[in-house]
Amino acid sequence: MRKVLVLGGTAWLGHELAEQLMANGDDVTCLARGESGQPPTGIRFVHSDRTSAEPYTAVAGQQWAEIIELAYEPALVVGALRALAATAEHWTLISSVSVYASNTDPGADESAAVLQPLDLKDYGQAKAAAEIATQQAVGDRLLIVRPGLIAGPGDGSDRFSYWVSRFALAKNEPVLTPVTEGRAVQVIDVQDLATWIVSAGREGLTGVYNATGDQHSLTEVLDLAADVAGFAGSMISAPDDWLLRNDVHYWAGPRSLPLWLPEPDVPLAQRDNAAFHAAGGLLSDLRQTLLRTLQDEQQRGLTRERRSGLTRDEELKLLDQFATDTTSATTPVD
Known part of the structure; x- marks a missing residue:
């Protein structure tokens, strides 16, 4: 049984990920404040304010087959990496197509230039900073998922x-x-996105993927x-x-x-999603x-x-x- 830690898991996509991970037979822990909703029934929930002094004490020192990070605030992302990067066999960062520097090229793929993280209050630049920090800490164990517009219930x-x-x-x-x-x-159903993220993690997929709809x-x-x-x-x-x-x-x-x-x-x-489809992404x-x-x-x-x-x-x-x-x-x- 794989041990998976979701940094989040009470809000929309995180909740869907936690439910699907559990349905796939994984041993799932969610660490969050719990203010965005209730964690899925039956999941181990660690109530923790990630801005506090020691937010990861309850999960640090354990070996994790997978850690999934949904945050974009630099302090949260960097703090989690410092405490947990060495303990994860595979790390998935949920980023965004908002990291791209330009929206003027139809069919642009994952090789397109990204924003320089100068203003970390800007969502896209903060996500770009999160990508840089995570790449530096995790290296070749990292999957970066860049969703576009997500849709569906909730x-x-x-x-x-x-x-x-x-x-x-x-x-x-x-x-x-x-x-x-x-x-x-271009829209991707939240269930489809979560299904692919779970599958990609189980397969140890690494690299950068535009997880967008057709x-x-x-x-x-x-x-x-x-x-x-x-x-x-x-x-x-x-x-x-x-x-x-x-x-x-x-x-x-x-x-x-x-x-x-x-x-x-x-x-x-109009982002290119060919790599997502080639990696098993279904819509x-x-x-x-x-x-x-x-x-x-x-x-x-x-x-x-x-x-x-x-x-x-x-x-x-x-x-x-x-x-x-x-x-x-x-x-x-x-």
């Missing part, structure tokens, strides 16, 4: 889940969208989300300049249209991910407060404004 970012939820809420009323032509989406057009994704949701209304597409003038934001966060990217940054969702059908996401959204409440997207009230006001502006622009002047 997503706390509300990005991918916004659309299927909004179409279900709107029913036969209109929904505001960006212009989708020329936009791309490329889809934004048009395809929205049409499929609408179909899954049983949407019978109209999608009203507003141009970028109008949305920006009306304080609608790209990609994520409050008052945004999730998954919408500025045209120069569309290659962010769920996008419809199945949307169905699972919708079920989760319905349980959580379609009208709940969200971290990303427009509220329905905001959206309806914007739709009224867009209709007014469009009519004004096409009305002839006597």
Whole structure:
């Protein structure tokens, strides 16, 4: 039985990893504060604040077949490496495609340049720093996983889940969208990502991998989300300049249209994932991910407060404004 230590394991991906590791027969320990959720039932949980003086006392000195690190804060990553790197046969660092220095090259693979870690408050630069520190400490025992957008039940970012939820809420009323032509989406189901990470660890895979979904057009994704949701209304597409003038934001966060990217940054969702597939990475059908996401959204409440997207009230006001502006622009002047 393999002994596996997950540094985390109570939040979304970490929880899924811990559950799958346990289902595969591994002896799993999760070390975390436990503030992001409950650890999976039956797993050994070590409650520890990793910013404290001696956070790893309960797990240091043991031999681990695998250690999985999910943090990106430099102090946490470096502290864990100092305490535990020598005791791990294999180390997996969950990084991000946010480490790449440019989002302007469609099909860029793992050899693309990464950010210089100058501002460690920046997520991408902090992940880049974590990669450097871990490579130095772990060497050829290291697997670096760079996921793209992750989707599925339990997503706390509300990005991918916004659309299927909004179409279900709107029913036969209109929904505001960006212009989708020329936009791309790349998404990986959290279950698929965890399955591959667990398998890669068991096989001792090393190196750097873009763990991203296959490329889809934004048009395809929205049409499929609408179909899954049983949407019978109209999608009203507003141009970028109008949305920006009306304080609608790209990609994520409050008052945004999730998954919408500025045209120069569309290659962010066009990363090469050939190495991931060659290493056994499998992806769920996008419809199945949307169905699972919708079920989760319905349980959580379609009208709940969200971290990303427009509220329905905001959206309806914007739709009224867009209709007014469009009519004004096409009305002839006597």
